[in-house]
Amino acid sequence: MKNITPFKIEVGETVLNDLQSRLQHTRWPDEPEGAEWNYGTNLNYLKELLTYWQNDYDWRKHESTLNGFPHFKVEIDGINIHFIHVKGKGKNPKPLLLTHGWPDSFYRFHKVIPLLSEPESLGDDSEQSFDLVIPSLPGFGFSDRVALNTDKVAALWAKLMTGILGYDQYYAAGGDIGAIVTKSLANQQPDRVIAIHLTDVGYPNGQEDWSTMSAAEQKFGQFIQHWWYTEGAYNMIQSTKPQTLGYGLNDSPAGLAAWIIEKFNSWSDTKGNIENSFTKDELITNIMIYWVSQSINTSIRTYLENARAAWSGQPSPSAEYVQTPAGVSLFPAEAPVPIEWAQRMVNVKRFNKMEKGGHFAALEVPDAWANELRSFFYSL
Numbered sequence: 001m002k003n004i005t006p007f008k009i010e011v012g013e014t015v016l017n018d019l020q021s022r023l024q025h026t027r028w029p030d031e032p033e034g035a036e037w038n039y040g041t042n043l044n045y046l047k048e049l050l051t052y053w054q055n056d057y058d059w060r061k062h063e064s065t066l067n068g069f070p071h072f073k074v075e076i077d078g079i080n081i082h083f084i085h086v087k088g089k090g091k092n093p094k095p096l097l098l099t100h101g102w103p104d105s106f107y108r109f110h111k112v113i114p115l116l117s118e119p120e121s122l123g124d125d126s127e128q129s130f131d132l133v134i135p136s137l138p139g140f141g142f143s144d145r146v147a148l149n150t151d152k153v154a155a156l157w158a159k160l161m162t163g164i165l166g167y168d169q170y171y172a173a174g175g176d177i178g179a180i181v182t183k184s185l186a187n188q189q190p191d192r193v194i195a196i197h198l199t200d201v202g203y204p205n206g207q208e209d210w211s212t213m214s215a216a217e218q219k220f221g222q223f224i225q226h227w228w229y230t231e232g233a234y235n236m237i238q239s240t241k242p243q244t245l246g247y248g249l250n251d252s253p254a255g256l257a258a259w260i261i262e263k264f265n266s267w268s269d270t271k272g273n274i275e276n277s278f279t280k281d282e283l284i285t286n287i288m289i290y291w292v293s294q295s296i297n298t299s300i301r302t303y304l305e306n307a308r309a310a311w312s313g314q315p316s317p318s319a320e321y322v323q324t325p326a327g328v329s330l331f332p333a334e335a336p337v338p339i340e341w342a343q344r345m346v347n348v349k350r351f352n353k354m355e356k357g358g359h360f361a362a363l364e365v366p367d368a369w370a371n372e373l374r375s376f377f378y379s380l
Helices: 013-024 043-055 059-066 112-117 150-164 177-188 215-231 233-240 242-251 253-266 280-293 296-311 339-345 366-377
Strands: 005-007 071-076 079-086 094-099 130-135 170-174 193-198 322-330 346-353
Touching: 013 043, 013 253, 043 253, 043 280, 059 280, 071 150, 079 112, 079 150, 094 150, 094 177, 094 366, 112 130, 112 366, 130 150, 150 177, 150 296, 170 177, 177 193, 177 322, 193 346, 193 366, 215 233, 215 339, 233 242, 233 296, 242 253, 242 296, 253 280, 280 296, 322 366, 339 346, 346 366
Parallel strands: 094 130, 094 170, 170 193, 193 322, 322 346
Antiparallel strands: 005 071, 071 079, 079 130
């Protein structure tokens, strides 16, 4: 394994002291009466979260927990990539690459690491385990602060898995940006990627020939159009003028938290209470990864890089149909993808509608998500 160096998360006290000062001096806006989450992040909840962040949250505890996993860095094409590499237990673990999205991080997968790498410790079949490779996307977390489009990321992942880690063949899974990277990777390395698992497959963009679409697909297209009008402002600014947004998010922990948790609330199966899906510690630890690495600006700039790639008109492996066998798990708080649409995008071999969970399923409902991967990949 060439050029790989061990990595440890070590945040300086000056960074934490500066954070405390910024939290203490937050200048709060007003909020319309009865706003709840309908205007964006709820003011009362954000005040509650930041009070906890300042007075009760223990970064050193979570830093130590994260450092319990084997972290590494490696330079690929001049970019330093951070990744976790956990060897699976059992006789013949399968290599599995997991790719996160936005606004989460590699932390999305921390709960599923033992579920997938050492299932015998949980009383499951010890023969169904995986070697896990969990990188931070370029521009996110502890990878270099460089924004790349998803096809370029997939090309880096191909080199990481085959050229650097030496896996001749492997499996891959992801959601959000991670799903697009996974699709691209399967098309870039069809002889290497055995199968993929996705929690979303892509969405109609209005350019489809509706006469070829089923009634369920047309209804889905209308749902997506409405969703973009009511929920898609973040995507528009991040795909056009991310730098303007970056100043506030990189400077204010309150602003950063508000921008991120609004998505965790609206994209998850919260039943009206975000803490039905995530604890305060989980929400803050994910935010902290962005804060201490100062990676929020490059993470949102990824959207502009993807938009520019799409506008270029050049063929994109991530946009092409994926022949590689695919499992699709549809969680109830995600967009209601009909199977016909999924079959347009990927070679669906398993399509399962889940009872609970949302966009960040590996973090929100780790047991259900891990079981989906194990059931699909070991059925092939």
